[in-house]
Amino acid sequence: MSYQVFARKYRPKTFDDVLGQDHVVRTLRNAIAQKRLAHAYLFVGPRGTGKTSTARILAKALNCTGGPKADFDPDEDVCIEIAEGRSLDVLEIDGASNNGVEQVRDLRESVRFAPARGQFKIFYIDEVHMLSNAAFNALLKTLEEPPPHVKFIFATTEANKILPTILSRCQRFDLRPIPTETIAAHLLHIAKEEGIALDETAAWAIAKGADGGMRDAQSMLDQLVSFCGDSINEANVLDVFGFxxxxxxxxxxxxxxxxxxxxxxxxxxxxxxxxxxxxxxxxxxxxxxxxxxxxxxxxxxxxxxxxxxxxxxxxxxxxxxxxxxxxxxxxxxxxxxxxxxxxxxxxxxxxxxxxxxxxxxxxxxxxxxxxILTKGADFIPTGPISTPAAVPSPASVPTPAAVPAPAVTEQKPAPTPAPTPVPILEPEPEPLPVAKESPPEPTPEPAPAKPRPAGGLSAFDSMIDAAPEVSELPPAPEPPPWKSDKPAVAEVKAPEQPVINAAIEDAFYNDPLIQAALVKFEGKVLS
CATH class of the missing domain: 1.20.272.10 (Zinc Finger, Delta Prime; domain 3)
Known part of the structure; x- marks a missing residue:
């Protein structure tokens, strides 16, 4: 017998041999045990994850002697024929080379015939996504309502290229990438069966480079045996594959x-x-x-x-x-x-x-x-803050030559009448700059009446005629409506003006600030 590579020699033969796809194996086992078999299955997954192997194992379970049953004998002649691809009841079709409408028509013709030996006639189409849209449409009716003795099994790496009408008619199983630990353990098992000394680090490096594909890992191990012989270490793996x-x-x-x-x-x-x-x-x-x-x-x-x-x-x-x-x-x-x-x-x-x-x-x-700010806030004390030492207030500091200012009762100022020139009878001290008043201007002589234009008196001329000849004090302004009706003239008396001015003047010179300035600059008040 010619030499077989590890990928073919150690291909899974039963459901127990399938590694890393427990969810698929369990579902198929339960479906066979409960006799809930679908008419179409679709296996999707990356390369080397067991799509073709799982399809052949399912075909063996359906057509084995006394089947369908999940625990079959892989060494009986029916199962050997299926494994070697020479069974008349299991037809394996390459979707890449048989992707036309004519091939699908031939398939539809062969569906009519009953199986030769087993219970089912099984059509396995690999890389089914390579079929053309016309071929998919030609397969729709047969795929939806096949004869009772017909089962379809599809496999693909690109499910997105399959028509939704095909996907909806199949039970889909997604095969996952096999874990690195599982691949490394299986490689060590193969090396033990073949009498090869394979280091665990080398097996891990191969499994890591295989990226979830068991077939890739087996092919790499086969290549390393040809390169290194019966002893393989991690350095050999790194040198051969550039890892x-x-x-x-x-x-x-x-x-x-x-x-x-x-x-x-x-x-x-x-x-x-x-x-x-x-x-x-x-x-x-x-x-x-x-x-x-x-x-x-x-x-x-x-x-x-x-x-x-x-x-x-x-x-x-x-x-x-x-x-x-x-x-x-x-x-x-x-x-x-x-x-x-x-x-x-x-x-x-x-x-x-x-x-x-x-x-x-x-x-x-x-x-x-x-x-950093949050950590700094943790050092801020949260207890009562101690009161600092009492600082003397400015009011407690004695001011030199401070003279208490006379108390002045605050009153709401009444409406102040317009300034009226008052004749000064006695010599008064020089007023403050802000309160300095200009001397009263002399009363001008009344101008002679101007001739009025002929045509009658106007309103303006009537006001001029009604004006007095001698200037008098203007009347006090009228109080607001919310005030008393008492005339404002009674509140302001001319003789009391010097008394008010004297009080204001005394309050100004007795101000603590003015007294402090006089002490600071050694000044004096001139009367």
Whole structure:
């Protein structure tokens, strides 16, 4: 028998052999046990996750002897025929090469015939999204109401390209990427069966590079056996596939957290010169930062396969940064990854991303200022504030030569009449500058009456005639309507004017401020 690669030799044969798809296996097992079998199934998932293997296992469970049953014997002849693709009742069709309307018409013709040996006639179409719209439309009626003995199984990696009318007629199962731990454990199992000495670190490196695809991991292991022989270590994996070791990823992360630009750029230069794939290194770096971010939010999280001593050092270095800082660095590297995908000079964009990430880790944000102010507010005493020593008030300081001012009773000022020139009979002291009044002007002689124009007296001329010949004191103004009707003339008397002026003058000179100014400048009052 010719040599078989690991991907074919260790293909799952039963439901128990399917790894990482427990939700799909459980649903199919229960459907078979409860006899709730649908007429069409659709398996969706990335490459190497078990779509074709699961479809063949389902076909074995339906057409096995005494079936349908979930626990069948994979070594019976019916199951072997299905596994090798030579069963007359299980037809495997490649959707990429049979995507026309003519092929769908042939399929519709073969649907009429009963199965040759098993209970069902099963049509498995791989990469069904490659069918044309016309082929999909030609398949609609048969897919919706097939004969009782017909089952359809579809598989695709791009479900978005399938018509919604096809999707609504199928039971959809989404196969997930297989976890790295599961792939590494299965690789160690294969190595043990083949008599190969495979290090655990090497198995982890292969599983990490496979990115959730079991078939990719098995193909890589097959290639390593051809390169290394019966002994495989992590260095062999890194040399063959250009991967970066976890130690290098942890070292690069350490330089980022230390904000050491020269060390980070030097490490990138060494990795580029040794032929490492920088895009893969960037993906590993993002994964390490993500693990640190998750550890910040969930202390029970693990280190994503990073050795324990390295993970402990990274956690200690990340204690100085808040989760938002690490998140900002991840955003910078995510943008860098998008640019590196189409760039010719990947190293340049990687180095720029490292510099920007270090700057984002060290920049001061408004949240930092708020935290500092909040911490400073904690030191403000919350108890009663002690009263400071009493300070003497200005009123208690004795002023030199302070003379008490006479008490003046405050009264609401009455409406002051217009200033009236009063003849001064006695010599009075010189008035204040602000209160100085000009001497009364002499009363002019009455001007002779002007001739009136002929035509009668006007209103203005009547007022002139009614005016007195000698000037008299004008009457006091009328009080407001809310005041008493008592005439204001009785409140103001001419003889009392000198008394009021003298009181105001005494109050001015006896003011403490004026007295203090006289003492300061050694002045005196002249009468």
């Amino acid at each position: 970066t070791s976890r130690e290098k990823v942890a070292s690069l992360t350490q330089t980022l957290l230390a904000r050491d630009n020269p060390a980070a750029l030097s490490l990138i230069q060494k990795e580029a010169e040794s032929g490492r794939e920088l895009s893969q290194l960037l993906g590993e770096l993002i994964g390490c930062l993500r693990a640190l971010l998750v550890a910040k939010l969930d202390p029970s999280a693990d280190g994503e396969g990073i050795p324990t001593h390295l993970w402990t050092e990274l956690l200690a270095a990340a204690n100085d940064y808040a989760p938002d800082r690490i998140l900002a660095a991840i955003d910078v590297f995510a943008e860098t990854e998008g640019r590196m995908k189409w760039a010719t000079n990947k190293r340049l964009h990687f180095e720029l991303g490292v510099i920007k990430a270090i700057q984002s880790l060290g920049e001061v944000r408004i949240t930092d200022v708020i935290k």
